[in-house]
């Protein structure tokens with residue numbers, strides 16, 4: 001018998017548990033969808049339409065709701081001969097300024113008309129905006145521009161001011177651009193320039209985290225499709241919903257948990273997904289999250305982590321920030337990297353503490369020694385070394401730490 005065989009026991013159709021799956025209906029978001037509908041209605045009425053901004057933490061349904069509304073809008077717009085509608089979706093994940101967003105947008109618009117892309121550098125911002133207006137004008141009607149993860153542009157928010165006013169300012173004549181901004185960073189809104197904030201305030205839609213009941217209702221139809229009959233124990237969906245609700249309130253997290261539990265049951269070669277599978281899945285996903293958190297640290301973050309791993313490997317933990325800093329400086333010297341101040345290192349440590357990677361203890365030795373902090377890893381040293389060994393530049397120090405940990409039987 002081969003190593004891989006098609007599963008016939010657990011999953012009937014795993015697609016509903018996939019990230020890209022588009023559900024038939026959006027659950028538990030009636031109020032938000034109603035608000036969304038009202039905000040988009042002027043497009044069908046051929047009236048000026050305001051920008052729309054969606055805020056909410058990750059996995060709260062902003063993207064799925066937008067896809068759902070736009071697909072209805074596009075469909076219903078075809079009923080009216082005098083409504084001309086186009087939509088364009090730009091993910092701003094790797095775009096850190098209005099300039100970059102504008103260039104990407106220009107290229108999306110040009111590509112959809114079969115034109116060549118323009119260069120991503122070398123223009124002034126005003127020139128790129130002018131090109132954007134020209135391209136938009138060619139479309140005519142209403143162009144809905146979805147800017148997903150718009151918070152990446154930070155303070156460089158000119159595009160949010162310029163685009164909505166392009167028509168009233170006479171930059172475009174034939175088109176009405178409407179921006180739908182999506183963000184999971186609440187701070188972004190606060191930090192917008194006052195002129196932008198003013199125009200956005202009216203049509204904001206907040207997507208709050210889901211509670212356990214809502215997550216259950218989102219999971220149920222997917223679970224029914226994804227699993228064979230009678231495979232899921234009754235507690236499984238409620239437990240996935242409860243874990244995700246307690247942690248982030250994210251539907252994505254709840255769905256992943258359910259899928260992971262199913263996969264663990266599959267690996268066990270059983271015909272039932274049980275509560276234990278969900279608990280194991282939760283552990284597994286938490287581990288992955290920590291691993292990703294470590295991988296995503298900056299070079300400085302990795303250097304600080306490396307210094308702490310060193311102290312862990314020689315059994316000198318919890319370690320005082322002073323000693324940790326000295327080790328960090330030595331590691332930077334070895335890597336031929338610049339080092340940052342002790343204060344910045346403490347900031348990095350506090351970020352790592354928030355990610356759950358390390359533990360911090362506050363000590364108070366009275367007047368003589370004063371207050372200070374001590375640190376130790378909150379994740380297995382082995383996992384930290386795995387990340388460092390696979391990170392450019394850190395291979396050599398990680399190997400040294402590994403030998404030290406081996407000598408001390410700490411792996």
Ligand SMILES: Nc1ncnc2c1ncn2[C@@H]1O[C@H](COP(=O)(O)OP(=O)(O)OP(=O)(O)O)[C@@H](O)[C@H]1O
Pocket residue numbers: 018019020021022023025026027028029056057058059060061062063064065183184207218251252255
């Ligand atoms: N109300 C809902 N009904 C059905 N499925 C939902 C609902 N909310 C979220 N989902 C599902 O949960 C997953 C995450 O949702 P979505 O991508 O829309 O979240 P998001 O708020 O856009 O997150 P992010 O900010 O990380 O992009 C998707 O698989 C989506 O289909």
